[in-house]
Structure formats: C-alpha cells, structure tokens
Amino acid sequence: MNTTTPGRATWREWLALAVMTLPLLMVATDMSVLFMALPAIAADLAPGSTQMLWVLHAGEFMGVSLVLTMGWLGSRVGRRRLLMAGVTVYGLASLVAAFAPTPEVLIAMRALMGAAAATMSPSVFGLLRVIFADSRQFSVAVAVVMSSFSGGMALGPPLGGVLLEHFSWGAVFLINVPVAALLLVAAALLLPGHREETEGSVDLPSVLLSMAAIISVVFGLQEIADRASAGSTVWPYLLPVAAGLVLGTLFVRRQLRLPDPLLDMRLFATPAFTVSLAALMLMLLAYGGADMLLVQYLQTDLGLSPAETGALMVVPALVSIASGLAAPLLTRWMRPSVAMGGGLLLAAVAGGALAFMAGRTGALALIAAATVMALALGPLFTLGMNLIMVSAPVSRAGSAAAMSDVAGGLGGAVSMALLGSMAAVVYRRGLDGAGLEEVPASALERAGESVGGAVGVADGLPADQAGPLLDAAFDAFTTAVRTGYAFGAVLLVATGLAVLWLLRRTRLDASQEGAEGASDTGAEGASSEDEGGRVPAAPGRS
Structure with missing residues (x-):
C-alpha cells in the first residue's frame, strides 16, 4: 500500500x-431546454409524431449506448484529448442543429450530440481521480460537478423561456457554440493530459454488443411508456x-473471458460500487x-400556467443543488450509509406525503413536499458517485463513471415506462368507471389517452x-399521481434499508492514498471495516 500523503489541490486544480x-452543465441544460423548444420546432419543421420522438430521444439513445466504450477509450487516448474531441463535435453538431432545414437533419445532429456527450462524464470523472488525490477534496470536487449537472437541469426551462421569447428555436442549440469554444481553450490550458499506460485494442464485438443491448432496452422501455400513455x-x-x-x-459473458475487457466485471465485487450503483x-x-x-397535475388539475409551474419546479431543483454540495460535510459526522440510506427513507416519507396530499391540498404544499x-x-x-469512483482503480475511473451513466439511463427509462404505464392504466380505469354515458364514445376515447387530451376534448x-368529463378526468389523474408516488415511496423504503445494511461498514477514507496507489490496489478510497480492522473493499485492476 502506498503510504505517501496525497498532495492537496492548488488554485490551478x-x-x-x-x-x-x-461540459455537464451544457449537456444537462440541453436535456431540459429541448422540451421548451419542441412546440416551436414542430411549427417550423412540421415533423411527424415518430420524428418528434426521435428528436427527443436520438441523443439519449446514442449517448447511453456509447458511454461504456468512451469510458474505456479515455484511458487509451487520454481523457483530456477525448473530452476536447467530444466538446468539439458537440459544438459543431449544435451549430448545424440550430439551422437544421429538415427534421432528418435535426435528428442526425441530435444523435451526433448524444455520441459526443458520451465522452464527457467518463472523461470528467476520470480526470477528477487524477487531479484530486486528497479524499476530502475529491468529495468536494464530485459534489461540485454533480451539482453543475443539477444546475443545468434547473437552468434549462427559464433559459429556454428567455431564448424562445426573443429568438427562434435554433437559439437553444446555438448557445452551446460559445460555451464549447470557451471550454476547449480552458481545457487546453488547465486540464492535465493524463493517459494510462495500457495496452490492447478495442474489442469491436463488445462495443457492438453493449450498444445493441442498451439501445434495445432503452428503446423498448420508452416506446412502452409512450404507447401506454396513449392507450396503444x-x-x-x-x-x-x-x-x-x-x-x-x-x-457480460464476453467481458468475463477477455484479458482486457471493455467493462471490468470485477468492479462489481466491490460492495461500495455495486450498492451505490444499484441505489442510484x-x-x-x-x-x-x-x-x-x-407537472401535468399542477397544470391540469390545479390549473397553473406553464410559466407558474416552471417557476415552482425551480425551487426543488435549487434545493437539490444545495444539498448535493453539502454532501461532503455530512460524511464528517456520519457514514455514507447513514447519509444515503437516511436520505432515501426521508424521500420515501416525502413521496408518501405527496401521494396523500394530491387532491387534498394546493400547489404550495405539494411543492414543499417535493422540495x-x-x-x-x-x-x-454526490455520495453515490463518490463511492462509485473511489471504488475503482484510476485506470478504470472512466468505466466506473460510464456505468453510472448507464445505470441512470436505465433507471430513468424504466421509471418512465413503469410509472407512465401505471399512471395511464389507473387513469383510464378511473375514467371508464366514472359513468359518463352522456359523453360521446369518440370523445371519451380521446379523453382516455391523457388528462391533457381530456381538457382538449x-x-x-x-x-x-364537459363539466362531468373534466371532473372525472381530474379525479382519475389524481388517483394516478397518488399511485405513482406511493409506488416510489415503497421502493425507496426498501432501497434505503438495503443501503443502511449493505454499506454499514463502508466509509470514505481520510485519504485516498493517492491515485497511483488506488490504481495498484483497487479501491482504497472506499473501504470496509470488520472485526479484523480495515481492509480494501475489493481487488482492482490497473
């Protein structure tokens, strides 16, 4: 074990x-601002319904399918070099997307932006492992980077509103160009050109298998959610x-056989890595x-405008940023298992409160529970990502970050499919059982597609x-919202208890023992304690 004291970061770091x-601020802002631009894009380019879905999802499909490959590639070509290449492509694709003359061009550019975005998270978190050797400073760095992503998600709607009020929809893409240019100059001056001393070429079958597997699952789940919400x-x-x-x-079977796999499956032997990944x-x-x-409930059942809804939803987003930044302070007086598991249990209580209050209270009480x-x-x-990163050797830091992206993509896709399908089924059953014989069958069928459809009908x-139809639709959708939040509360209780138990002996070390030491021993930053003392969580791979 390397016993040298890791150097503390200077102003340059x-x-x-x-x-x-x-990079993560730019990508997160793009994710949330695109929803604001969709009506303007639809009016200008007149895409079909399928094309509109691809405008939304093409980038996500490409990004989540390529992120494992990019995590592996960063350790070969250099993480700064890969990041700069990705930012360059992202900026150029954004420039073309801003002036896209057809839906096909816009979809192609969105796919290219997704492929470029896949380089960013593995590169950034891989560089963090190299730059911040001190564990407390590394925790702060992870909190700042994760909060930048949350900040981008919160910034998107208000930024989109301002841009779309004064410019065409292309402005939401064009704003990426100066950010990308600034990033390239700053990265060349300030980021280290770190590259692992590794050998081996990319295993093309592994790349193709990972892409095909992830795209198939995410595509299928998102289509299930879309079709279920439409009653198809x-x-x-x-x-x-x-x-x-x-x-x-x-x-997975191929990775277990390869001497230099795209994804080292031995990472999953580390409890901190596996449990944190599963919890996220x-x-x-x-x-x-x-x-x-x-958001739908606030606008339909409670009658808020989109602007009022967006303003209210900024509050929990800002609180999420603040609490993410405060996470490193929590580990000074409690173990990660307590902070993470306790947070999950508290979130379950808030979710249960939302399920109870829907239909009984106003918007402010609901936003308070969401906050x-x-x-x-x-x-x-923040803490989950911290444990994931310090549980992996430096040479696998990019792959570890990539796995968190894949887990997040799959969790979000499953949630949209499961909650979307559940809400749609509950809503339609509630509407069907409302006794609306006086409403024409064709109108009732269209209203059954969504609560927004009921308002339009x-x-x-x-x-x-119209009055009885709206009353029945709002009651049915309220039940759907309650069901969704109640399901989430139950799942978070189980997840929180599992985290409290499975990570009870895991803590963040006072020192990461240096990036070089971590690369030799595996996961020295996240360690477990037993009756025999402290031991590394799992063997790593350099």
Whole structure:
C-alpha cells in the first residue's frame, strides 16, 4: 500500500474543476431546454409524431449506448484529448442543429450530440481521480460537478423561456457554440493530459454488443411508456427489451473471458460500487418519471400556467443543488450509509406525503413536499458517485463513471415506462368507471389517452358534458399521481434499508492514498471495516 500523503489541490486544480463543470452543465441544460423548444420546432419543421420522438430521444439513445466504450477509450487516448474531441463535435453538431432545414437533419445532429456527450462524464470523472488525490477534496470536487449537472437541469426551462421569447428555436442549440469554444481553450490550458499506460485494442464485438443491448432496452422501455400513455398496444415493444437483455447477457459473458475487457466485471465485487450503483438506479426508477406526473397535475388539475409551474419546479431543483454540495460535510459526522440510506427513507416519507396530499391540498404544499424530497436525495447523487469512483482503480475511473451513466439511463427509462404505464392504466380505469354515458364514445376515447387530451376534448363539448368529463378526468389523474408516488415511496423504503445494511461498514477514507496507489490496489478510497480492522473493499485492476 502506498503510504505517501496525497498532495492537496492548488488554485490551478480548482480552476480545472471549474472548467470540468462546463461540459455537464451544457449537456444537462440541453436535456431540459429541448422540451421548451419542441412546440416551436414542430411549427417550423412540421415533423411527424415518430420524428418528434426521435428528436427527443436520438441523443439519449446514442449517448447511453456509447458511454461504456468512451469510458474505456479515455484511458487509451487520454481523457483530456477525448473530452476536447467530444466538446468539439458537440459544438459543431449544435451549430448545424440550430439551422437544421429538415427534421432528418435535426435528428442526425441530435444523435451526433448524444455520441459526443458520451465522452464527457467518463472523461470528467476520470480526470477528477487524477487531479484530486486528497479524499476530502475529491468529495468536494464530485459534489461540485454533480451539482453543475443539477444546475443545468434547473437552468434549462427559464433559459429556454428567455431564448424562445426573443429568438427562434435554433437559439437553444446555438448557445452551446460559445460555451464549447470557451471550454476547449480552458481545457487546453488547465486540464492535465493524463493517459494510462495500457495496452490492447478495442474489442469491436463488445462495443457492438453493449450498444445493441442498451439501445434495445432503452428503446423498448420508452416506446412502452409512450404507447401506454396513449392507450396503444405495448406488447410488441417487450420484444426489443427481451432482445436487449439477451444481448446484455452475451456482453457480460464476453467481458468475463477477455484479458482486457471493455467493462471490468470485477468492479462489481466491490460492495461500495455495486450498492451505490444499484441505489442510484433504483432511486431514479422510483421517481425518475414522477416530475412528469407532478407537472401535468399542477397544470391540469390545479390549473397553473406553464410559466407558474416552471417557476415552482425551480425551487426543488435549487434545493437539490444545495444539498448535493453539502454532501461532503455530512460524511464528517456520519457514514455514507447513514447519509444515503437516511436520505432515501426521508424521500420515501416525502413521496408518501405527496401521494396523500394530491387532491387534498394546493400547489404550495405539494411543492414543499417535493422540495423535501429533493433535499433528501441530493446527497445520494454526490455520495453515490463518490463511492462509485473511489471504488475503482484510476485506470478504470472512466468505466466506473460510464456505468453510472448507464445505470441512470436505465433507471430513468424504466421509471418512465413503469410509472407512465401505471399512471395511464389507473387513469383510464378511473375514467371508464366514472359513468359518463352522456359523453360521446369518440370523445371519451380521446379523453382516455391523457388528462391533457381530456381538457382538449372538453373544450368542444357542451357544458353539461364537459363539466362531468373534466371532473372525472381530474379525479382519475389524481388517483394516478397518488399511485405513482406511493409506488416510489415503497421502493425507496426498501432501497434505503438495503443501503443502511449493505454499506454499514463502508466509509470514505481520510485519504485516498493517492491515485497511483488506488490504481495498484483497487479501491482504497472506499473501504470496509470488520472485526479484523480495515481492509480494501475489493481487488482492482490497473
């Protein structure tokens, strides 16, 4: 074990950290601002419904499918070099997307932006492991970077509103160009050109298997969510999900046989890595799609405008940023298991409160409960990512960060599919059982597609039909929202208890023993204690 004291970061390293917040801030802002631009894009380019879905999802599909490959590639070509290449492509693709003349061009550029975005998280977190050897400073750095992503998600809606009020929809893409240019200059000056001394070429079958498996699962789950919300048949889309699971199994078996795998499966032998990864995925599964339900509820059942809804939703987003930044302070007086597991249990209480209050209280009480949930879950992102990163050797830091992206993508996709399907089924059953015989069957069928559809249908009906239809639709959707939040609360209770138990002996070391030492021993930053004293959590791989 390397016993040298790791050097503390200087002003140059903290400036480098500021640079590394920009890529994730840019990508997160893009994710949330695109929703604001969709109506303008639809009016200008007139894409079909399928094309509009691909505008939304093409980047996500490409990003989540390539991130494992990019995590492996960063250790070969150099993480700064890979990051700068990704930022360059992202900026150029954004420039073309801003002036896209057809839906096909916009979809192609969104896919290219997703591929470029796949380079960013593995590169950034890999560089953090190299730059910040001191564990406390590393924890602060992770908190800052994770909060930059949350900040981008919160910044997107208000930024999109300002841009779309004064410019065309292309402005939401064009704003990436100066940010990318600034990032390239700053990265060249401040980021280290670190590259692992590794050999071996990329295993193309592994790349293809990982891409096909992830795209199949994410595509199938998102299509299930979309079809379920529209009341369409979903069973054909179970086939790509099943195919993806089979391909994923083949991918894992291949990684176990390769001497230099795309994903080192021995990372999963470390409890801190595996449990933290699972906790992040299950948390997103529980409530990744809940904001969608809450936003719809505020606008339909409570009658708030989009601007009022957006302003209210900024509050929990800002609290999430603050609590994520405060996470390193928590570990000074409690173990990660307590901070993470306790946060999950508190979030479950807030989710249960939301389930109870929906239909009984106003918007401010609901936002207060959502804010408590954001406060409770903010540290989970930071501490979970911290444990994931320090549980991996430096040479696998990019792959570890990539796995967190894959887990997040899968958790979000499953949440959208599961919560979306659950809400749609509950809503339609509630509407069907409301006894609306006086409403025309065609209108009732359209209203059953979504609560927004019911509002649109009611505008064209006589008052004696519109009133009962809206009342029934709002009651049915309230039940759907309650069901979604109650499901999430139950799942978070189980996840929180599991984290408290499985990580009870895991802590963040007072020292990471240096990046070089971590690369030799594996996971010295996250260690476990037993009756015989402290031992490394698991063997690593250099």
